Amino acid sequence: DTGVSQNPRHKITKRGQNVTFRCDPISEHNRLYWYRQTLGQGPEFLTYFQNEAQLEKSRLLSDRFSAERPKGSFSTLEIQRTEQGDSAMYLCASKGYETQYFGPGTRLLVL
Amino acid sequence: GENVGLHLPTLSVQEGDNSIINCAYSNSASDYFIWYKQESGKGPQFIIDIRSNMDKRQGQRVTVLLNKTVKHLSLQIAATQPGDSAVYFCAENWAETSYDKVIFGPGTSLSVIP
Numbered sequence: 001d002t003g004v005s006q007n008p009r010h011k012i013t014k015r016g017q018n019v020t021f022r023c024d025p026i027s028e029h030n031r032l033y034w035y036r037q038t039l040g041q042g043p044e045f046l047t048y049f050q051n052e053a054q055l056e057k058s059r060l061l062s063d064r065f066s067a068e069r070p071k072g073s074f075s076t077l078e079i080q081r082t083e084q085g086d087s088a089m090y091l092c093a094s095k096g097y098e099t100q101y102f103g104p105g106t107r108l109l110v111l
Numbered sequence: 112g113e114n115v116g117l118h119l120p121t122l123s124v125q126e127g128d129n130s131i132i133n134c135a136y137s138n139s140a141s142d143y144f145i146w147y148k149q150e151s152g153k154g155p156q157f158i159i160d161i162r163s164n165m166d167k168r169q170g171q172r173v174t175v176l177l178n179k180t181v182k183h184l185s186l187q188i189a190a191t192q193p194g195d196s197a198v199y200f201c202a203e204n205w206a207e208t209s210y211d212k213v214i215f216g217p218g219t220s221l222s223v224i225p
């Protein structure tokens with residue numbers, strides 16, 4: 001499978017715990033995006049990497065959120081001290097020339 | 112402001128009929144538009160795209176129309192099938208910002224009646 005992959009697909013955690021998600025983009029894509037999606041809404045941009053450089057962060061990305069792409073390949077998104085409001089689908093997308101291709105997402109539920 | 116919106120939040124069509132999903136955008140600087148299909152529990156799947164220098168683009172059973180005068184985008188699905196049932200998002204992209212920003216609309220839920 002040469003598409004975007006994300007792990008885990010589902011995560012249930014208790015409020016206050018830290019969680020980390022991983023995204024593996026399409027191998028030749030140097031641009032990688034993280035989005036958050038809540039029920040009934042379109043994806044909302046969180047952050048963007050070009051190779052290993054994080055070039056843009058949304059105001060949605062509070063201090064509890066951090067993303068890395070250390071070698072310009074896979075990326076991780078960590079949420080510290082999770083809150084119930086963090087419950088959402090977290091989507092990763094990668095882009096080569098023009099179009100963003102999405103992974104299946106990680107659904108987070110914070111109890 | 113930045114806003115991509117849809118005229119109809121839900122759409123029900125009979126199997127075999129044609130579907131039309133509409134989208135309005137507000138940013139004249141947008142130069143690239145994409146339609147995505149999202150099935151329950153999955154990530155958005157690319158369907159078709161169109162650049163602002165085009166009015167129409169056709170794919171397999173799908174056609175996207177772009178009317179820049181009224182900032183309107185539509186997705187036409189021919190001979191709609193049960194597998195087409197999903198939420199459809201239009202997204203607009205413009206390259207003036209630092210990261211070629213893509214903004215998604217709220218989505219239209221398409222339900223195909225067998």
